[in-house]
Amino acid sequence: MRTKSTYILVFLTYLVFASSFTHVPVPPKDKFIVVLDAGHGGHDPGKQTRSGLREKDIALKITLDVGRELEKNSAIEVIYTRKKDEFIDLEERGAIANRAKADLFVSIHCNAHSSQASGAETYVLGLHRNQTNFEVAKSENSVIFLESNYEEKYSQYDVNSPESVIGLTLMQEEYLEQSIYLAGLVQDNFRQKLKRQDRSVKQAGFIVLHQTIMPSVLIETGFITNTSEGKFLSTSSGQSAIANAIADAVVDYEEHVGVNELLGISSTEPVAEVSDVIYKDVTFKVQLAASGNNIATRAYNFKGLEEVTKNKEGRLYKYYYGATSNYTEINNKLTKAKEKGFSTAYIVCFKNGIKTPVEDILN
Template structure:
């Protein structure tokens, strides 16, 4: 009798589950997923970076990154990927490429500063600036044009064409999605440097660095101190100083990771407890793939979104949401989502429209 009842319940529940097509995500049971950090020691090889009183920026960056990497590697749930571990030359786009291929959660680039005024001191963290003028865009375009020399740049830089300005708009929007997280990480770094190292806090700043622009993930560039300032140079050159700098960045990364875990858990709580998820989709339901959300209003045209089909735009408060596709079947939407991810829209997700309402699947 009992088994019969179970069978009936199963027969009712299974079709409902499959109609609703609930994504049974393996990460749900394993909340603490592997967190991948790319550590990028600035410059290297023929490019020493700033060179002051026999001190190379590239050397200090590499030493700090190696200490930092070793500390992070001691965590089972953190994976460290290096752009370089020796004194070799790397183009900016190669660094971003390494990070994108690793599908990293965070990109940290380590540098040292210099200024004509030797009294200038302190540290600052840069994130990608999104409000830039056409002159800046040209400079960035020129810097990045070297990508065209690469034979298979189309595969390596999916959706990125240095000659196509709309390609920049799209890339910008991808990074803009990560901007909040980048700023959060930047603030963590600044706080740790100020509190632990008693450094002058020069703040989190924004600019159009190519290495930040090309990486599809939260990204920061840390200027650890001034080589032109004697006191800071001596500190950065010493192994004790390098350990302290590495320790501050290490703490900032852990602060950032901890916050991601909390957010992940909250999202899943809502997902699993939401009764609307269980409900099978209405027969007239429409599925689309959200590829981007931005304060920037772009024409809802395919050429603005790496040639993805059927672009639509919706305004939500101060934010524009951009979608691709318009399907009555979830399967088609799910195929298009995969395509969008390949094209660089890493955080693309499916939305469903039912009874005049949109919700995320």
């Protein structure tokens, strides 16, 4: 099991639900869909150095390398927000992922600083915990000023205000845990496989993450302003190494927190084969959400669902629906939860009170 020493559990102050996206119906998908977003592009070069390094070029090369690696996996479908040097609005980047009903959104960038700062860091959406995180987000968010009609499109967001992220109405805490998990896998690979300086998993108000409605991360792969790291990032071998680390993290995520596990279904044992079986000393529950808010488990707070319980794990409250040793019954409750609108709900289980992977029990 991977260490979670790099994970930073994010405490958010508002629990809200998505309401402003237009969903385009798509057929049921058989593959795990990953949207790769190369930061900047076109007339937006991103960060630059005097030696000629440009963030938009490096980010695109790494992104395409990540895609090539992921496309080798028949279970994964890759979609790009851009595959060439072109400008894509932040709003459209998220919309591409939303229309595809993607399972993951991964935005790839490079960092810069006036010092010889170095290392990689991965962000999830959240409140700016400190000035440094704010400055990184502010730099990436400033691209909106290059977009047409940005005053209207981003009227709710003040790129210069650390507090403005609180006013955003699309901070989806239901994806927070998965985003943190993926971010941790990325940082683990950077540290363990590439021996890069680990600047950890962080939180900040990136507009591009705010636009998505699925687990999403923004990766700052390193500092192009650092002499040695800039050289590493600008070489094909360095870009390939970084891309492989990111791709491995995505594959690891897909295998452990992918579609089958989120539905509580073992990829090697169909649901029908475990129907009506009671598992001794095992309690199955449907996880509805994870939130920094302590919400009363009243039916009106959970779209009419009864039997909702909560448990505080770290800084997050986990909200569960139902509790039974009957796998068939918990599958029925999962169906009901999804019908009520909890589209990301999934089955979890506890054996002798200890949280255990569902697939381990079914196998």
